[in-house]
Amino acid sequence: MPHLKTLVERHENDPFALIGINTGDAPDAYHEGVKEFGLTWLSAFQGQAMTPISDLYKVRGYPTYLVLDTDGTIAYRGHSGTDIDAVVADLLAKAKAKGK
Amino acid sequence: MRFKSILGVALIPMVAYAADPIVREVPVASASASPIDDFTALDTEFEAALVEYTKELKAADKAQRRELRGNSPIKRYWPRFEAMSKAGEGRATLWLVDHIKENRDVRSKERGAVLTPLFQSIIDNHADAEWFTSAVKSLNANKKYVGIEESVAMLEKAAKTAKSDNAKAASLFFAATIVGDSDPDRAKKWMDEIGEKYSNTVYGTAARASKATPEDSEVGKVAPTFVGETIDGFQFSIEDYRGKVVALDFYGFW
Numbered sequence: 091m092p093h094l095k096t097l098v099e100r101h102e103n104d105p106f107a108l109i110g111i112n113t114g115d116a117p118d119a120y121h122e123g124v125k126e127f128g129l130t131w132l133s134a135f136q137g138q139a140m141t142p143i144s145d146l147y148k149v150r151g152y153p154t155y156l157v158l159d160t161d162g163t164i165a166y167r168g169h170s171g172t173d174i175d176a177v178v179a180d181l182l183a184k185a186k187a188k189g190k
Numbered sequence: 191m192r193f194k195s196i197l198g199v200a201l202i203p204m205v206a207y208a209a210d211p212i213v214r215e216v217p218v219a220s221a222s223a224s225p226i227d228d229f230t231a232l233d234t235e236f237e238a239a240l241v242e243y244t245k246e247l248k249a250a251d252k253a254q255r256r257e258l259r260g261n262s263p264i265k266r267y268w269p270r271f272e273a274m275s276k277a278g279e280g281r282a283t284l285w286l287v288d289h290i291k292e293n294r295d296v297r298s299k300e301r302g303a304v305l306t307p308l309f310q311s312i313i314d315n316h317a318d319a320e321w322f323t324s325a326v327k328s329l330n331a332n333k334k335y336v337g338i339e340e341s342v343a344m345l346e347k348a349a350k351t352a353k354s355d356n357a358k359a360a361s362l363f364f365a366a367t368i369v370g371d372s373d374p375d376r377a378k379k380w381m382d383e384i385g386e387k388y389s390n391t392v393y394g395t396a397a398r399a400s401k402a403t404p405e406d407s408e409v410g411k412v413a414p415t416f417v418g419e420t421i422d423g424f425q426f427s428i429e430d431y432r433g434k435v436v437a438l439d440f441y442g443f444w
Contacts, residue, residue, distance in 0.1 A: 094439065105433060105435060106436075107431055107436050109418070109428075111418065111440045111441070120421060122443070126443075127443075134420060135419065142416070143418060144440055145400075147407045147414065147438075153439060153440060153441045154440040156437070156438040158413045158435065158436040158437075162413050162429075163412055164409050164410065165409065166409065167408065174437055178437060
């Protein structure tokens with residue numbers, strides 16, 4: 091989580107968004123977690139009974155990360171929080187080159 | 191409580207859709223301070239009494255506890271919410287529904303008989319309320335007591351009378367998950383209706399999830415669109431993020 095915070099801060103001025111999809115926490119535990127880890131980015135809360143987004147993406151292990159390109163194409167899917175750094179930087183560089 | 195590390199990739203079992211939802215919709219607070227209405231005032235008073243009661247209960251011995259329980263906030267406030275409900279305040283009716291399990295005066299055998307007219311009243315009179323989706327979720331959570339067929343009939347009606355797409359989609363979704371295996375054709379009809387008319391709701395996402403395959407979300411595919419909801423009830427669509435690089439983090443604090 092501190093690592094994700096760094097990632098968000100690094101790309102503060104880039105066309106980048108980190109979206110959390112919380113699964114399995116009770117509301118109280120969720121509030122506590124947000125406070126403890128200083129979560130500032132958008133996070134969907136699915137709770138414990140209904141998990142439509144995890145089901146749509148067939149997520150089986152936690153954490154799972156996906157990185158999407160500017161057109162929505164999935165560029166990375168896996169479990170490594172550090173792997174996504176390079177993928178995000180690469181896609182942002184490509185988007186920037188295209189924009190020029 | 192720790193955040194799951196990469197090494198600790200945890201597996202959680204698939205969760206059945208028909209399970210009772212935990213999340214409540216919280217009405218979005220308006221920017222300007224609105225005067226506190228009678229229901230909000232009574233609810234605030236009840237919550238404060240509950241905090242006090244919990245504290246007293248913790249400090250009490252066995253005999254004192256029995257005495258405290260005989261005069262619990264739920265016992266004291268129930269008639270007041272009931273009176274408000276009878277006077278036409280739908281949120282008070284929803285309060286009764288959501289607190290019935292804590293009311294020891296209503297035995298679980300009697301719950302259905304108490305709940306059914308309450309839900310009927312909400313569906314007949316408050317289908318345009320901003321909290322109506324919460325009532326639909328409560329009905330689904332209480333289907334055992336109300337009766338399966340009766341619940342499905344009420345949800346069907348709610349799908350018609352509800353004002354918001356989200357409440358309509360929720361009604362159809364729960365009705366479809368309840369009839370599920372016993373009447374797959376009916377369930378499919380409702381799921382398809384959600385997909386066609388209300389795809390841009392949380393329940394549209396859930397309806398699509400029931401048909402998703404792992405191949406739909408592998409590298410190289412366009413990410414399946416979804417609508418997410420924050421704990422405060424704010425809804426967003428992944429489609430709003432086209433043009434940005436997006437990292438999705440499926441996580442839990444557990």
